[in-house]
Amino acid sequence: MPKRVCIVGAGPSGLVAAKSLLHDAPHGTFDVTLFDAQPSVGGLWPMNEKDNSRLVHPRMVTNQSRHTVQFSDFPWPQDSLQLPRAWQVGEYLAKYLHAYCSDAKLVLETRVEGAEPVLNPSDGSSPGWRVKTRSRQGEAKEEIYDYLLVASGFFGQPRFPPEIHGDHELPVLHSSQYRELKGLVGKSNVSGGKILVVGGQMSGVEIAATIATHLSSAAHSPGPGPVANPDRYTIHHIIQRPMWVFPLHTSPKPTSSAPPFLPLDLGSYNLSNRVHPLTNTQGHISLEAAKVVHSIYLTAFGCDQSMFSPAVAVSTPHTENPPWLAVSDYYLDFVRSGLITVSHGKLEALSGREATISPSNDKITDIAAIVCATGFEADASIDFLPNSVRETLSVNPSDLNNTVALAFHGTYHPDVPNLGFVGFYRSPYWGVMEMQARFVTALWAAGGPSSPNLPPALKEALSRDTSIERTNGLRTDPRASQFPMGDYPWLMQEFAAALGLEFSPHLGEMPRLPPAGKEMNILTPARYPAKSLTDDQRAHIVQNLRETEVTAWAGLTAGKFVAKAVFRSLLGEWKLERELISKLPSHPSGHFSGTAKFLLREGTRDGRESDLDALVKKDGDPGLEYLYIEEGDFKASNGLTFRATRRYVWRYDERKDKLSVWFVKTDDQMRADYLFHEVEFSVPDVSEQDTEHGKGWEATAGHLCVEDFYDVKYSFNFKAVNLWDWRLAYTVKGPKKDYTIDGVYQR
Incomplete structure (x- = not known):
């Protein structure tokens, strides 16, 4: 009899988990049900260009190319943009559902409200889960499942700093809620002033640049604009310290007089630049390691960013800190133009239209609206788990990076073996999501982490794993990296070793890069195909590999980008x-x-x-x-x-x-x-x-x-x-x- 699996969440993590359970294990091993509170799949990704109900702006451009924002055996349409829009990612996921998850039961507009460990009546001994759900219409149900898989995402609910809580005379939005100027300042009592952006990492840079683009467009386009007097608004961005802000396209030959360009991820994931076997570059960042990475970024960027403003310069002593990275095409030039002003510190207090920054005690006056780019509370994504399980997982809501302490790179806990996780961490690169799904599938198909039926490679990987100890140590580490779970290529290597997956070669010769003259070796999800593939899957993997290689050659030899x-x-x-x-x-x-x-x-x-x-x-x-x-x-x-x-x-x-x-x-x-x-x-x-x-x-x-x-x-x-x-x-x-x-x- 198939083992019943309840998957919470039908975004990319939930869909790839369902696909893996249905296709990577022997047919009939698992019976899969997907629950999602939204009316369609996709998670935070909108389903069309007008879908404003998700956490991502439908017209947001992905900060990695479609060669990375993909699953190994499911190519994008050949005419897709290199950097898709968010709603196009939603379309991709809808097609993925149709291609691979038709055998799963999909229950939409239904929230999982509770899940309790129970003895499973199907065999009277093995533990299971009593899952309580409630539909949007209010219908409550309870069902028993053998396994529970959390794919509800790290972005549980928007997080606001305590200084913002309470009633304010100013419009206040979370960065995930911003869509257009009119929705931010169109109903304000003031006409002009500073739009205060609070939060200085990825989302802070992205939302500040987005609002600046909208202001610039409103001020310099023909015809009536979305708000009155857009030229009277500026943006004031509060950051803790400077970060590197790279454009969406960078050069694998940054010292060239005519540097060629590629999407950022294709150069970043060139494994020819790494020593093999790969070691983890994330987690605790020593002073020496920080200086090395900063020097690499300095070469790749071409300057320390002081040419844009002293406030964004990544120079000494900032180069002694673990580097932070953000991605935006226009942020730095908007800073240079004065449309975005940058201050260092934290929001200490807010009174009327005035904010105070600590530790400088500087005042920001004439505030017209506030946008908080202060992250999410991941704890809300697992609020259906009982306290006993949450204690076992060492849930720490205040730790925005390591909310839970899980084994083998965020996939399970040995004390709750029938509970799995896919995509529950910041920066959920699609390849890692797919690997996590394969790992959980292999673990459960073998009978769990203590089963004598574990394949040798998987058993060896579990015996060497220190993920829980590492996570707990990083929670109090002042030198923890921006994304402490682990760097993408290393994680892919570790999952592949545990699962016995081979790293596929490129289809043909790749461009060679100085100074060593090595061929590019670009990591994409398609480089790690599953063990058993249909003819269609093989063809799709070849298509993915070919399109990556064609893009690399076009950028490096034909002036594309x-x-x-x-x-x-x-x-x-x-x-x-x-x-x-x-x-x-x-x-x-x-x-x-x-x-x-x-x-x-x-x-x-x-x-x-x-x-x-x-x-x-x-x-x-x-x-x-x-x-x-x-x-x-x-x-x-x-x-x-x-x-x-x-x-x-x-x-x-x-x-x-x-x-x-x-x-x-x-x-x-x-x-x-x-x-x-x-x-x-x-x-x-x-x-x-x-x-x-x-x-x-x-x-x-x-x-x-x-x-x-x-x-x-x-x-x-x-x-x-x-x-x-x-x-x-x-x-x-x-x-x-x-x-x-x-x-x-x-x-």
Whole structure:
């Protein structure tokens, strides 16, 4: 008779657990029921572009690529974005349910309210669980299960600092609740002021950048905006200490004069950069280890971030602390522009529209709204467990990283062998979720941790495991890492060894990287396939591997993602010096000196209505663009000086990986008119690309304006991920025009 399993939660953890129980164990071993309080699967991931009921904004961009945000044997559609939107992740999970979990019983809009250990009447001896559930309509039920699997996630309920509790005259939201400006400040009694963001790790950086993007868009888009006077708002971000903020695309060759770019995770999970067998780089971080990692980040980023603001500089003494990492394309440049101001400390008190920060006792005044990026209380995700079990698990609600003390990397406790966990930790990388699900399946299929039927590799892994002791030690360790459970590649290695899984080679030759000239060895979930696979699963794994390899080659040899890196880096203000040399006396030569601003906003329809409709239908949002405004003085060679200004709209098409420049309308200079040119990047040869003193990224474009031809040339000089300076020159020739323009842009 199959063993009955109750899975609490139908997000990615619950779905991959159900799939593993149904497909990785002999057929008929387990009978699986999934419970979820929501009306559909997905957990925190929205099911469509308008689904605002989840903990994640439906249009949020994943901070890792689809090569990492995937399960080993279930590929994304081939036309998917490299960095999917949150609602597209929800769609992926719905398809995964259909492909692998159709034999599971799915009970939605039903909450698990309690679970008590009992003797299972099915055999009269083995322990089981009496699970109490209640539907949204109020119908209560009790059923007996052999096993209980917790997949309810680490994000139990939003956590607010105690200083925020109580009634306040200001709007207060958790970062997971923010969707748009109107919902934050649209109903406020004030018009303008500081939006206070509290919390200085991943979510704090992400939400500050998101709100800044919305403010910039509202202030610089044509037509009526979502709130009145958006230019009167700024963001004040309180962080404990500086952290590294990397963009979504980084370079595996950061010292190159023309650095190629890849999604952040493909470079981070290049195992050729690690010593094998892998050792855990997370947990307790010694002073020496911290300095080494900071130096690696410094090389990868290209500077200590002081160029953006002293408040975000990761320099001594901060390099003695365990490094913190966040991911955002625009946060640092919004800090540089002044739209985001950063203060160090903790929120000490809030009174009216004034906040006090400790230990400096500095005051932040004129607050218009508050957004708390202060994490979640994971304890709420297991509130259905009885106190006796919670005591066994050493539940500690105040420890935001190690809420429970579990064996073998967060999967079970030896004193409660019929209770399993999948995905119950911060940073639930999809590969680790899949490995945890396989581990729990193998453990239960063999009869539990004390069973004589355990495979030798699994038995050996359990005998060496110190996860519980390690977790308890880290709870009071002042040098615990940002994500203390363990680093992703090491965890994958440890699970694979316990389960006897082989690490699949790449399908073909991979790009080689300096200085050692080793081939890239990119870790993705597909590198660890299950032991027994159907023909379809094998084909899916091959597809996943191939798409990762194609992406790596395209980034390293064909200039893919360079347009995105340039577009991301343009945000803010540049100093512009431009020479104009005319060969015709009717057009004087001269010098322009001024500024150029790239003002970020949501993509607009003008000039590309049908293309944008197709884009929105496909991805649910119009992407981003810049309103470009240059202003300054032109001093002509004849001695005349006059004020000059011009505007363009710059756009990046994520699907085509294309950067384009558009003229603006003469009667409404906030709006695009028609295409000026598309920027075509020239890929340098490998020998040039691997040097520090080459030409940088060069690009060309052309435009015929009636009878005048514009021959355009660009040069972009990066230092690692940061655009340091760039040049735009073009030659214009026609019946009545013959001149060259050469402009240099510097911060």
